[in-house]
Amino acid sequence: MAKFLTNKEENYAQWYNDLVIKADLAENSAVRGCMVIKPYGYAIWEHIQAQLDRMFKATGHVNAYFPLFIPKSFFSREASHVEGFAKECAVVTHYRLKMDENGKGIVVDPTAKLEEELIVRPTSETIIWNSYKNWIQSYRDLPILINQWANVVRWEMRTRLFLRTAEFLWQEGHTAHATKEEAVEETEKMIGVYSDFAENYMALPVIKGYKTENERFAGALDTYTIEALMQDGKALQAGTSHFLGQNFAKAFDVQFTDKSGKLDYVWATSWGLSTRMIGALIMAHSDNHGLVLPPKLAPLQVVIIPIFKADDQLAAISVKALALKTELEKAGFSVKYDDRENFKPGFKFADSELKGVPVRLAMGPRDLENGTVEVARRDTLEKETIPLNAVVGHLKKLMDDIQVNIFNKALKFRQENTFSIDTWKDFLEVIDNQGGFILAHWDGTSETEEKIKEETKATIRCIPFDAPPEEGKCIYSGRPSGKRVLFARSY
RNA sequence: CGGGGUGUAGCGCAGUCCGGUUAGCGCAUCUGGUUUGGGACCAGAGGGUCGCAGGUUCGAAUCCCGCCACCCCGACCA
Numbered sequence: 001m002a003k004f005l006t007n008k009e010e011n012y013a014q015w016y017n018d019l020v021i022k023a024d025l026a027e028n029s030a031v032r033g034c035m036v037i038k039p040y041g042y043a044i045w046e047h048i049q050a051q052l053d054r055m056f057k058a059t060g061h062v063n064a065y066f067p068l069f070i071p072k073s074f075f076s077r078e079a080s081h082v083e084g085f086a087k088e089c090a091v092v093t094h095y096r097l098k099m100d101e102n103g104k105g106i107v108v109d110p111t112a113k114l115e116e117e118l119i120v121r122p123t124s125e126t127i128i129w130n131s132y133k134n135w136i137q138s139y140r141d142l143p144i145l146i147n148q149w150a151n152v153v154r155w156e157m158r159t160r161l162f163l164r165t166a167e168f169l170w171q172e173g174h175t176a177h178a179t180k181e182e183a184v185e186e187t188e189k190m191i192g193v194y195s196d197f198a199e200n201y202m203a204l205p206v207i208k209g210y211k212t213e214n215e216r217f218a219g220a221l222d223t224y225t226i227e228a229l230m231q232d233g234k235a236l237q238a239g240t241s242h243f244l245g246q247n248f249a250k251a252f253d254v255q256f257t258d259k260s261g262k263l264d265y266v267w268a269t270s271w272g273l274s275t276r277m278i279g280a281l282i283m284a285h286s287d288n289h290g291l292v293l294p295p296k297l298a299p300l301q302v303v304i305i306p307i308f309k310a311d312d313q314l315a316a317i318s319v320k321a322l323a324l325k326t327e328l329e330k331a332g333f334s335v336k337y338d339d340r341e342n343f344k345p346g347f348k349f350a351d352s353e354l355k356g357v358p359v360r361l362a363m364g365p366r367d368l369e370n371g372t373v374e375v376a377r378r379d380t381l382e383k384e385t386i387p388l389n390a391v392v393g394h395l396k397k398l399m400d401d402i403q404v405n406i407f408n409k410a411l412k413f414r415q416e417n418t419f420s421i422d423t424w425k426d427f428l429e430v431i432d433n434q435g436g437f438i439l440a441h442w443d444g445t446s447e448t449e450e451k452i453k454e455e456t457k458a459t460i461r462c463i464p465f466d467a468p469p470e471e472g473k474c475i476y477s478g479r480p481s482g483k484r485v486l487f488a489r490s491y
Numbered sequence: 492c493g494g495g496g497u498g499u500a501g502c503g504c505a506g507u508c509c510g511g512u513u514a515g516c517g518c519a520u521c522u523g524g525u526u527u528g529g530g531a532c533c534a535g536a537g538g539g540u541c542g543c544a545g546g547u548u549c550g551a552a553u554c555c556c557g558c559c560a561c562c563c564c565g566a567c568c569a
Contacts, residue, residue, distance in 0.1 A: 013563085028561065088568070157492065157567060164569070217569095237569060276569060307528050314527095346529035364528055374528080491569085 005354075007288050012232040019282060020161045023291050023354055033159040033166030037275070040355065041162075043299035044278055045169065049149065051201050051296070052171060052273065055193050061145045061173060066127050068151070069118035074126040077251035084218020085122045088155040090166075092118040120153040125219065125244070125270055128174045129252040136176060136266055138257050143186075144176040162279035163236075163491055170274035176266045178258060180245075183267035184222075187243040190271040191224040194239035202277065203294040203407035204228050204284050205414055206238055207437075207486060209462025214446050217270075221245040227461040227486065229414045230283040233435020235461045235488035238280050241271035279491075285379075285406050291356025292379055294406055295399040302328055302335045302395065303352045307345045307364030314339070321363050324373070324391060331392045333399075353378060358402050359395060379406050420484065427475050427487075431456045437488050439467075441481035443474035452476050452487070461486045 005022060008015035020026055025041030028034075037045065053063070069092060076082050096112030121127065128146075135141060153167050173190060177183040191208055198204045206226035216223040220242035228238045249255070249265040256266055285292040295301055304321050308314040321337050328335045336357075338348050345362065352360045362374040373391055376383040379402050386394055417436030421427045430438055442448060442460065452475075453459050467483040474481050 017562085030560080032560070084568095152569095154568070156569095158565095168569080170569085240569075272569080274569065305528095309527060341527095344527050344529085344531055346527085346531085348530090349528095350530045362528070366528075 005288060005290065008231065008286075009288075015288070016279075016283060017161065019286060019290060023356065025278065025282075026161050028161070031166075033156055035161050035165050035167075037169075040299060041278060044281070044293070044297060045275055047297045047299065048201075048277055049171070052193075052197055053147075053149075055197060056147050056171075056173065059145075059189060059193060061147045061175075063148060064146045065148050065150070066124050066131065068121055070121050070124070070127045072117045072119055074130055075119055077126060078219050078247055081125065081219035081247075081251075085154070089122055090120040090153045090155055092120065121150070122152055122154045123270075123272070124148065124150070124152075124172055125174065125248055125268075126252070129248040129254060129268070132174075132176050132266070133252050133254045136254055136256050139178045139259055142176055142178045142256060142266065143182065145173075145186075146175065147171055147173040160279075162275055162282070164276070168275050170272050173269070173271045175269045176249075176254070177269070178256065178264075178267070180267050183245075183269050184243055187222070187224060187241045187269045187271070190269070191226060191239070191241040194241065194271070194273055195226045197273075198226055198228065198238055198277075199407065201294065201296045202281055202284075203296075203403055203410060204238065204280060205407065205411040207462065207464050209464040209467075209486060211240075211462060212446070212449055212460045212485075214449055215459065215461075217242045219244060219247055220270075221247070225462050227488075228280055228284060229410075229417060229437055229488070230280070230491070231413065232283070233417055233489075235437065235486075235490040236276075236280050236283070237461070237490065238277060239271070239273040242269060244268035244270060284410050286356065289350075289381070290354030292406060293356035293358060295358045295403050298356065298358050299334065300336050300355070300357050301333045301399065302359045302361060303348075303357045304335065304337045304361045304363060305345055305348045305352070306337075306339055307362055309365070313365060314341075316368060317363050317365075320368065320388070324361070324363075324388065327392060328395065331396065333395065349376075353381075359398060361391070377402055379409070421475065422472070424475055427458075428456065431458050431487075431489065435489060437461070437486055439484040440475040440487055441470075441472035441483075442485045443477045443479035443481055445477075448474060448476050448479075456489075458487045458489050461488050461490060 005018050006014040023040065024038050026035045026037045029036045093114055094108045094112050095114055096109040097106050098109040100107045132144060135144065149171050151167055151169050156164050156166050159165050175186050177186060195206050195208050198206045206228045208224065208226055211223035211225050217240060222243040224241045226238045228236050230236055246265040246267060248268050254266045255263050258264055282291060304325060306314055306317040306321055308317055318339060325335045325337050349360065356378060358378050360376040367373050371388050372385045373388050374383055374385050375394065377398060419430050419436060419438050421430060421438050421440045427438060427440060449460055463485045470483055472481050473479065
């Protein structure tokens with residue numbers, strides 16, 4: 001079965017790579033570390049975008065667009081921000097090429113050196129706050145609630161399709177507020193939007209929490225995260241929301257007059273979610289047959305496959321199948337009729353599974369005779385035959401079932417792979433042998449966190465929002481701790 | 492950026508150690524025919540700057556030098 005894919009039990013990393021390529025989501029490009037997102041993969045991103053965009057608008061945000069290039073001087077304004085990103089920035093130094101004087105090829109024109117070098121944005125806080133400075137004078141100008149859909153560049157050493165690429169697509173929200181409380185509320189609201197999106201659209205259960213100081217965004221006072229567990233027991237940070245305090249306002253001198261006429265710095269947040277989510281989607285749900293996509297994000301929800309011997313048979317089936325396609329489309333499903341004549345049904349079945357189409361309908365002579373259609377669901381691979389006139393109603397319910405089922409499956413997996421650990425010995429045992437999430441006590445110091453990372457490669461993924469107070473001793477140092485934090489090896 | 496591996500037709504590979512006809516094989520593609528309820532078969536055809544650039548040689552996919560890309564493992568990160 002699935003002879004074109006590496007089994008995920010055999011080699012999970014290879015299975016992932018195979019799947020991205022074979023399902024036609026993306027491929028490597030001629031540029032180191034950069035991927036080509038192919039139409040099928042991009043369609044998934046478009047669904048992610050469309051839904052998130054609706055959710056951003058519903059929470060009062062508007063879209064805008066800021067430049068790809070950031071003057072180097074802007075970058076150095078916020079100290080910890082520069083430090084965080086300096087090592088992975090692409091820099092534009094020249095603005096012109098010319099023909100090589102020795103006649104061969106084209107070279108950078110050394111006379112066209114930029115006076116001030118430009119950084120290709122790894123994130124846009126600085127360029128955006130430089131604009132906000134001009135937009136904000138009074139409390140009446142606040143809040144500013146802007147999102148941008150953009151590409152960013154982070155010069156990564158080691159890349160993997162979707163999970164970590166030198167250039168990736170994302171959205172970044174950047175908001176400005178009059179009060180700390182309002183900014184914190186925004187930060188919380190947006191991690192809530194992400195978690196709602198992850199769980200209800202991606203069918204991906206996530207744990208919301210605070211990042212530790214070590215794992216925090218460069219320049220943030222507080223970073224909130226949603227953490228998901230992949231099928232190989234590694235964690236993946238699926239979205240982050242940052243409370244930036246007044247750091248960027250101070251760096252760019254953005255002050256406003258409040259109601260009482262007093263001058264104060266503006267409070268900021270930023271939040272982002274990237275094409276990495278597609279990697280999460282793959283690793284959370286898919287199997288050895290291929291992708292498993294949640295109906296709410298699948299580019300194609302239903303594929304109809306005709307089964308026929310002779311041309312006149314195909315013609316008869318096509319009439320019914322196309323009528324069904326129209327009916328399903330009217331009901332809001334995205335449907336493809338796969339009447340390619342150069343492939344046998346078996347191939348098409350396998351192909352629809354590889355691509356993760358949630359529901360497959362097969363229609364052959366038998367069905368024509370009986371007025372039925374065969375319905376196969378991708379998540380469980382179960383098949384059943386139902387009357388043609390009941391298909392629309394059936395699929396409406398089935399799509400919901402699939403959406404819920406893959407969420408529950410992922411949730412069950414997470415529950416079975418989350419361990420409450422109290423001794424260092426058990427911690428090592430679990431990290432090395434099964435992976436997964438570990439809930440354990442931690443003394444709250446960066447030193448301990450570093451030591452644990454060095455010795456086990458596990459990091460604190462987050463301090464869960466809902467971690468109940470519980471007296472205990474740090475798993476590593478034995479010092480007192482007031483609650484458990486979430487450890488895992490991560491992507 | 493360090494260690495290891497790979498690069499030969501669209502894809503997967505053999506050939507490279509030990510240089511020597513016209514660079515092969517499978518899949519895919521095209522044509523014709525037979526097929527079609529879980530990855531069809533037969534016959535024929537097309538498709539190659541052997542990753543790129545130098546060098547050694549009468550002769551280089553093969554040997555030498557440099558570069559590039561990808562994969563795996565580390566360090567760094569969303």
